[in-house]
Amino acid sequence: METSAVHTYISDISRYPLLTAAQERALAERIASGDRSAEQELVNANLRLVVKVARRYRTAEDQFMDLVQEGNLALLRAAAKYRASYNTRFSTYACLWIQQYIVRYLNDMTDAIHLPQEKKSFAVKVNRVRNLLSQELGCEPTYHEIAAYLGTTDDRVARAASWPVCTASLDAPGGSGTLTLGDAVVDGAATPEELVIRRAVKGELRRLIRILPEREQAVIYFRYNFCRSPAPHRLGEISAFLGVSSETVRQMELRALVRMRAFIERAGQQELFLTA
Numbered sequence: 001m002e003t004s005a006v007h008t009y010i011s012d013i014s015r016y017p018l019l020t021a022a023q024e025r026a027l028a029e030r031i032a033s034g035d036r037s038a039e040q041e042l043v044n045a046n047l048r049l050v051v052k053v054a055r056r057y058r059t060a061e062d063q064f065m066d067l068v069q070e071g072n073l074a075l076l077r078a079a080a081k082y083r084a085s086y087n088t089r090f091s092t093y094a095c096l097w098i099q100q101y102i103v104r105y106l107n108d109m110t111d112a113i114h115l116p117q118e119k120k121s122f123a124v125k126v127n128r129v130r131n132l133l134s135q136e137l138g139c140e141p142t143y144h145e146i147a148a149y150l151g152t153t154d155d156r157v158a159r160a161a162s163w164p165v166c167t168a169s170l171d172a173p174g175g176s177g178t179l180t181l182g183d184a185v186v187d188g189a190a191t192p193e194e195l196v197i198r199r200a201v202k203g204e205l206r207r208l209i210r211i212l213p214e215r216e217q218a219v220i221y222f223r224y225n226f227c228r229s230p231a232p233h234r235l236g237e238i239s240a241f242l243g244v245s246s247e248t249v250r251q252m253e254l255r256a257l258v259r260m261r262a263f264i265e266r267a268g269q270q271e272l273f274l275t276a
Contacts, residue, residue, distance in 0.1 A: 006064060006065065009051075009068070010048075010051060013044075013047040013051070016045050016047065016048075017045065018045060019042070019045045019090075021089060024042065024082075024084075024089065024090045025084040027041055027042045028042075028082050028083055028084040028090075029084055031079065031083075032083055032084075039076075039079045039080055040079075042079045042082070042090060043072075043075050043076055043079045046091060046094055047072065047075070049075070049094060049095065049098065050068055050071035050072055050075055050098055051068060051071075053071055053095060053098045053102065054067040054068045054071050054098075054102060057102050057103070057106060066105070067105065067106075070101045070102050071098040071101060071102055073101055074094070074098045074100065074102070077097060078093060078094040078097040078098075079094070082094070083243065086240045086243060088237075088240040092237065092240065093240055093241055096222060096233065096237065096238070096241040100218060100222075103221065103226060119160070122156075122160050123160045123161075126150070126157055126160045126161060129141075129146050129149050129150060130146055130161075132149075133146065133149065143157045143158045143161070208263065208264070209221070209226070209260070211259070211260070211263055212256050212260070215242055216252050216253075216255060216256035217256075218238070218241065218242065219238060219242075219249055219252045219253050220253065220256050220257075222238050222241070223235075223238065223253055
């Protein structure tokens with residue numbers, strides 16, 4: 001059950017009337033001319049949309065209003081950027097912003113440990129060498145054997161083995177090829193261990209996405225359904241969100257995938273298996 005505070009908030013925002021498409025276009029034109037009151041009017045009329053989206057993501061009752069607050073920040077930004085020329089309802093446009101803000105908030109809350117890139121890259125090498133030596137030796141290698149292979153000290157390998165780094169891989173060519181971020185459909189027959197690994201890999205991929213420019217981050221989030229929608233968003237939806245053409249979104253997606261693959265190769269991560 002929702003708390004009384006949530007009920008009170010929902011009751012308060014319900015007093016704002018919903019807008020027609022014509023009213024949204026009129027407000028968008030006023031916003032484009034610098035009218036801040038029109039921006040606030042558009043936000044107020046869509047506060048219930050934030051509540052609706054936030055309900056999809058909450059895992060605890062005491063977290064709900066934090067998600068709503070994050071979604072309201074997204075709503076403010078969406079209202080400031082919305083234009084009548086996008087030829088889409090504001091709720092469709094704003095929903096993408098709200099999802100993006102809420103998902104980023106949840107990711108930041110769960111990423112309790114952040115390793116410097118140098119440490120993360122070394123830990124990846126240790127994991128790769130451990131797998132390689134395990135195949136060659138037929139048993140789990142010792143820290144000394146891994147250290148000898150890498151030309152480093154036993155202590156450094158032992159420390160790296162304790163760091164919470166999960167190796168994952170973008171298993172596809174860049175450039176003119178198609179780089180697949182993995183199957184978005186969860187295998188119902190997967191074991192609990194496999195599901196844990198998938199969640200860890202997806203967390204690593206989210207951190208990798210953060211190297212991208214903001215607009216390319218948004219494209220990857222929505223195209224590969226990191227916002228946990230019922231289905232990945234279409235090019236047309238994302239183009240309205242960013243205010244560009246569908247072809248531009250497609251090109252941004254390709255650039256982002258090439259960027260990510262190049263980053264992984266520079267970091268020395270050659271063996272990556274990804275199930276988004």
